[in-house]
Amino acid sequence: MLGNLGRIGPARLFVHGAVLLIVLLWLLPTLGIFVTALRGKDQIVVSGWWTAFAGSSRTTAARLDGPDKAKPDGANFVISGNIAVDGGGSIQSFGQRVQEPSAYKVGAPAELENGETLTIDANGSYRYQKNGPFGADARAKRVYLTVATPPQFTMDNYRTVLAGEGIGQSFINSLTVTIPATVIPILIAAFAAYALAWMEFPGRALLIALVVGLIVVPLQMSLIPLLRIYNEIGQIFGVPSKTYPGIWMAHTAFGLPLAIYLLRNYIAGLPKEIIESARVDGASDFDIFVKIILPLSFPALASFAIFQFLWVWNDLLIAMVFLGTDKDHLVLTAALNALLGSRGGNWEILTASAFVTIIIPLLVFFGLQRYLVRGLLAGSVKGG
Missing domain, CATH: 2.60.40 (Immunoglobulin-like)
Incomplete structure (x- = not known):
């Protein structure tokens, strides 16, 4: 091992050290939130979380x-x-x-x-x-x-948060919003990306340019027009406002441009010979898409899924606009924002709520992170 270290140049050692430092700086606040949420109110008042293991x-x-x-x-x-x-x-x-x-x-x-x-x-x-x-x-x-x-840890804070403070219901609401709002744009973008990459039709280049242009459109610019259209359609068909399908469609619309761009560039960089061989064997475009393109595009799908999931899970603006502040539809970010006003001095409640909020994104990120860089780089540099 020492011989391997000797062959690593100073620049590479510096990069590795910098990455390790960034990881530690990123993990320390998360560890602090986790430890604080396991302590009682009296302990939090008299000492910091770093003393929790020493009494x-x-x-x-x-x-x-x-x-x-x-x-x-x-x-x-x-x-x-x-x-x-x-x-x-x-x-x-x-x-x-x-x-x-x-x-x-x-x-x-x-x-x-x-x-x-x-x-x-x-x-x-x-x-x-x-x-x-x-x-x-x-x-x-x-x-x-x-x-x-002596060191004392308790789960009472989590019980209070999940039951008494309504965070448990908000947790379910966030999952109800996030999962469909992640899956729907991925499915639509995958079909669109394949069509823009491997199917010849008039106006394809114009559509690609339009997708690239939509990426830079600020969300706030299109939020009010989208809400007006949604309310007008709801009045015409008698659909009630403040529903989950409405926010699913909103997140789908905002996430589609980036999803199509990433997936199209990745799919366009796949070996052309595989697709031509499938067509020679009589496979349809749908068969090629389902049996060849989707399995090979999993890194790109996973990389966008991470971004879309984290963005939707941490969203507050769109959730409050399309779902409102009704307690039965309150998502985690809105519930945590309400706790800051009502329980701002109760650090044990706030930290437990914060950790409940970040636990799912952490699991998603660490579960799919090995695909993140590979899919993201491929979608950034390849084109067809």
Whole structure:
């Protein structure tokens, strides 16, 4: 292995190091969101997510039993009991003042004023001793504790988000929008790409130029005209607005130009001999498309599927325009945007919601990423 490293040039080592750095910088926020979503609200307030695996410490106050619980022990009087620490954990140290919660170590007698000693163990048991009776008017003693909490992780945040905050329904809504809005343009674009690549008909070059020109049309420019046409057609045929088919067609329309461009260039670069041989054997254009073109074009199909899926999944504008803000049709991005206003201070809720939002795109990207570069490069440099 060392010999292989010696043969790698400095430029290549620099590229590999830069790529590794970019990957780490990209993964760190995702890891932070994931870890934070598994922590309780109290832990998030007192420490950052990077301390989650090492535990944390906090200061809390407790009150011992009053003088009425004192019992004689020879010449001394003793108050004993156990301090219940909220949230669990073991006591590391204690003190009489909030400014000095670490003045005394646990397990060792602490010499206090007026002949008093106090011993507190890590499990909360204590022995408060005085070399004489406690005054009848004395108050229960207050102490301040430094408590070490071991690493704790919980799934309660996800349960709250998926059930109580409606993210579960929004998750289903996003899948309902994204899957058809990814599959439909791929199917239409694949047929169109094959026709533009291998079928001769009048106006083919003009259609190719039109497709390339539509790629640069801003979405915002065509959104309102498309919505008006959609509403007018709905009024003519009595179709209700704010439906899933409407947003499927909108995403299909916006995604088709890039899909046709990528797939057409990829399909046009396939070996011409394979298609000619199939035609000689009597195969129709449909047979060639289904049995030859589609299997060979899988890298290009996968690369566009990644882009289309991520774009539709992360979309907020089109979803709010074509589906509205009705709770039953709210997609994940809109639900997360609403949580920012209603639960902006609850980081445990926001991070759990954010991770639910990104988990599906991560699975799609890592599942198809090996086809991404190959299909994208082929669709960019090949032409016919």
